[in-house]
Amino acid sequence: MSTDCHLFCECNPEALFRVTVDNIVNATLAFDTSALAFTSEFQLAGARCIFSTNVRELRDNSLNWRAVSSPSSSETFEMEILVDPHVRFDSARGAHFRGLHHLVFAVLPPFGSFTFDLLRKRVVGVVASEVADDDIFWNAQLLPIAIGVLGTTVGVAPMHCACLDHQGDALLLAGHSGAGKSTLAAALAQCGFSFVSDDWTYISRGRSFVVAHGLFAPIKLLPDSARFFPQLKELSPVRTLNGEVAYELDADRHMGASMKRNSRPKWIFFLERTNSSGCQFNPCRPEFTRQFFEQNAERLPCELLDAQRRRSALIQELSECPSWVIRTAEGPLETARALSQFIAEKNHVNE
Amino acid sequence: MSTNEGILYANPPDLLRRFVSTPLKACYSYEGIHFTVETNDFTLLPELPLACNPEAARERGPRWKLVRDQDIRGPLGAPITLTSRRLTVVTIGTACLLGVDYDRQEALGFIGADVSPRAYKEYLVPFLCRLSSELRLQRCGIPRRKSASVYE
Numbered sequence: 001m002s003t004d005c006h007l008f009c010e011c012n013p014e015a016l017f018r019v020t021v022d023n024i025v026n027a028t029l030a031f032d033t034s035a036l037a038f039t040s041e042f043q044l045a046g047a048r049c050i051f052s053t054n055v056r057e058l059r060d061n062s063l064n065w066r067a068v069s070s071p072s073s074s075e076t077f078e079m080e081i082l083v084d085p086h087v088r089f090d091s092a093r094g095a096h097f098r099g100l101h102h103l104v105f106a107v108l109p110p111f112g113s114f115t116f117d118l119l120r121k122r123v124v125g126v127v128a129s130e131v132a133d134d135d136i137f138w139n140a141q142l143l144p145i146a147i148g149v150l151g152t153t154v155g156v157a158p159m160h161c162a163c164l165d166h167q168g169d170a171l172l173l174a175g176h177s178g179a180g181k182s183t184l185a186a187a188l189a190q191c192g193f194s195f196v197s198d199d200w201t202y203i204s205r206g207r208s209f210v211v212a213h214g215l216f217a218p219i220k221l222l223p224d225s226a227r228f229f230p231q232l233k234e235l236s237p238v239r240t241l242n243g244e245v246a247y248e249l250d251a252d253r254h255m256g257a258s259m260k261r262n263s264r265p266k267w268i269f270f271l272e273r274t275n276s277s278g279c280q281f282n283p284c285r286p287e288f289t290r291q292f293f294e295q296n297a298e299r300l301p302c303e304l305l306d307a308q309r310r311r312s313a314l315i316q317e318l319s320e321c322p323s324w325v326i327r328t329a330e331g332p333l334e335t336a337r338a339l340s341q342f343i344a345e346k347n348h349v350n351e
Numbered sequence: 352m353s354t355n356e357g358i359l360y361a362n363p364p365d366l367l368r369r370f371v372s373t374p375l376k377a378c379y380s381y382e383g384i385h386f387t388v389e390t391n392d393f394t395l396l397p398e399l400p401l402a403c404n405p406e407a408a409r410e411r412g413p414r415w416k417l418v419r420d421q422d423i424r425g426p427l428g429a430p431i432t433l434t435s436r437r438l439t440v441v442t443i444g445t446a447c448l449l450g451v452d453y454d455r456q457e458a459l460g461f462i463g464a465d466v467s468p469r470a471y472k473e474y475l476v477p478f479l480c481r482l483s484s485e486l487r488l489q490r491c492g493i494p495r496r497k498s499a500s501v502y503e
Contacts, residue, residue, distance in 0.1 A: 080435055093425050093445040099367035100416060100459040105440065105448045113431065115440045115450065124435040301369055 036080055042068035045147045045213035046204025047154040048076045055083040058132040065135060067143045067215040069261060073204075075154040077121040079146065085129040089113065095241050097149075102303045104149050108241075111137050116149045118304055123150065140248070141241060144215050147202055152300065152307040156213075157203045157314040160296050163196035163212045163263065164188045166343060170212045170263035172201060172321075174292065175271035180332060183225050184271060186249075187336035189257035195219075196260050198251075203265070203314050210317050213262045218248040219255070228332050231255075267343065268323040279328040279338040290319035322346075368461065371418045378412075381476060385412035386458075386483040392419035394468040413486045415458045415479060423463035427470060430478070437489075439482065447475060451482050453489040458482060 036052040038059035043049070048071040051062050058081065062068070091110035098105045104116040111134070112127030123146055131137055148158045161174035162185035171193070173181050182198050189195045197214030204211050220240055225247065226232040231254055237245045251257040268289055274280075293315045300308045324342075328335045365371070373389045377396040388395060395417050428444025441449040446463035458479075462471065 082433070087431055088429075090425070090428060090445065096423060096445065097367055098418075098420065098423075098448055098461045099369045100418065100450070100461075101369075101457060102455075103438075103440075103450045103452070103459060104367060105442075105450065105461070107442060107445055107448070109445070113433070113440075113442045115433070115438070117438060117452075119455075120438075122435075124433060124438065124440070126431065126433055298367075299365060299370065 036082070041071045043071045043073060044068055044143055045151065045202035045215060046073055046075065046156045046206075046211060047147065047151065048073045049079055049146075050076060051079045051081070053081045053083060055129075055132050058083055061133055061135060061138070065143065066139050067217075073155075075156070075204075077123070077146075077150050077154050079123040080125070081123075082126045083129055083132050084126055087112070087126055087128055089128065094243060099301075101301055106145060106149070108141065108145075111141070114142070114145075116146070118150060118153050118307070121150060121153050139215070140217055144200060144217050147215065148200060151202055152298075152311045153304065155204055155310055155314075157297070157311045159201050159203055159293055159318075160199070161201050161268075162198050163201040163214060163265075164193035165196055165260045165263040166193050168264065169266035170196065171339075171343065172212065172265055172268045172318075173271060174268060174296075179271045179273060180335075181271055182219055182221055183228065183332040184335055184339075186219050186221060186225070186229065186251070186255055187332035188339065189219075189251050189255045190333070191336045191340050193257070193340075194260040194263075195251035195255070195257040196263050203318055205314065205317075206264075209264055210314060211262050212265050214260070216259065216261075219251055220244070220246040220248055222246055225332075229255075265318060265321050267346075268318070268321050269339065270323070270325045272325055272327050274327040274329050276327070277329050279326060279330050279335055281324045281326055281342055284323040284325055286319045286323070289321070289323045290315055293318065368418055368420060368422075373416055373418060379476065379479075381480045384480045384484050384487075386479065387412065387414040388417055388479075389414060390417045390419065392417075392462075395419060395462065395471060413456060413458050413483050415460065415483070417460045417462060419464070420461045421464045423461065424465055425463060426465055427474060439485070441478065441482070443475075443478075449478065449482065451486055453486060456486060456490055458486060 035054045038056050039052040040059050040062045041048060041050050044067060053059055089109035093109050095108045102117060102119040106114045111131045112125050114123055114125035116123050147156060151158045161172045162181050164171050164185060173185055175181050185198055196212060198217060198219040202213040223237050223245060232247050235247050237247050240246050252259050297311060371391055373391050375393060375396060376387060376389045378387050379397050423445060425445045427446045430441055430443045432439060432441045437453040439451045446466050449460040451458045
């Protein structure tokens with residue numbers, strides 16, 4: 001712990017923000033409302049974020065994060081981030097998330113610790129100084145986590161699926177973990193589809209239709225994907241937030257794909273591996289699609305009934321999109337070509 | 352054309368441990384501060400609980416929902432207490448997370464598997480008392496104490 005010493009004898013007891021660090025000697029850092037003086041506003045997926053911090057550099061960086069754009073939504077949440085040069089988080093321990101009632105805690109060593117208040121639509125967190133200019137942390141970790149945890153309270157439904165754009169229409173790619181969604185998404189990105197998102201897609205209500213948003217998070221591919229994508233051999237797998245060892249790659253830089261911030265969902269595909277040869281497309285009923293997304297969505301506590309209703313309404317609307325199960329025994333590139341051909345035929349029929 | 356009706360998808364696991372059942376309840380009285388603990392672990396209950404009805408005890412002090420989390424390993428660390436408006440969160444290493452919502456008069460927490468009953472009693476219970484005391488003062492409309500602050 002630092003040997004620096006600060007004294008705040010006249011701090012406001014009703015301070016907006018106060019950090020206390022207790023060790024052998026009880027110690028307190030206190031902040032009043034002026035401490036988080038640097039603010040910005042941006043759009044994250046379908047919601048507006050009011051960001052405040054005590055460090056100018058972090059505020060300035062926030063305006064350049066890849067996932068953010070100019071605010072337009074009226075659905076708002078707050079993010080209050082205190083940068084403290086003295087806090088340390090034991091990096092030997094992994095990240096973990098826990099929640100009770102309306103609170104969700106995220107401990108992300110060595111970066112910081114965060115609490116999500118789902119009723120007040122607010123994130124409060126304390127981070128180490130070196131995190132302020134670590135854009136990878138904000139873009140690839142905290143922002144997706146923030147909208148993933150708080151999204152349902154601001155009209156954004158996080159869905160466990162990939163999203164690719166084809167001439168302005170979105171294709172959602174869902175399925176069990178391990179089915180090969182990310183690998184197929186990467187292959188589609190190489191087949192001319194624009195990349196929106198890999199593991200998580202955020203659905204919100206636009207003016208007259210639902211919108212699928214991505215956050216520019218990297219594509220995660222398991223090490224055995226290198227046999228399909230030669231460019232992976234130049235990269236090294238890393239340990240990801242959930243403990244998996246995987247390649248993390250940018251769709252644009254590593255796959256040569258164009259990136260899109262959002263798209264309008266038009267088709268949904270559920271990916272399944274099969275032993276029989278070829279690639280089959282079997283249509284699904286809207287009820288199947290609705291049930292899949294409902295049952296794969298995070299269970300919410302009773303304090304968040306309104307958020308749950310709004311999420312269900314979004315899922316209901318989304319499930320009206322034509323949906324198919326893809327049963328494939330082929331590799332990702334062959335499946336991507338079959339899928340591309342299937343969509344071209346559907347578009348041709350519709351014309 | 353065949354339709355797909357064959358796949359069954361189970362409910363997602365409770366990754367945040369939000370829905371862990373906490374059927375055990377007992378009352379603490381510690382240095383004049385009363386509070387109730389509702390938990391899933393007998394070792395988080397007082398050895399000599401007050402002979403009181405937990406429901407009646409709610410009037411005397413706040414109720415903590417404490418989940419013993421077998422999946423979180425590691426020791427207690429230096430506590431970091433973060434207070435923002437009407438919410439206080441205490442992170443004590445990775446082994447313990449506590450949250451207090453003054454408006455809703457709610458007190459919640461997770462305690463990792465490696466926190467021994469002794470560490471809980473001697474280190475965490477005083478913490479719970481301090482936060483319970485603040486919670487009670489808030490309920491009575493008394494502002495939180497002024498803090499003269501030293502960081503060492």
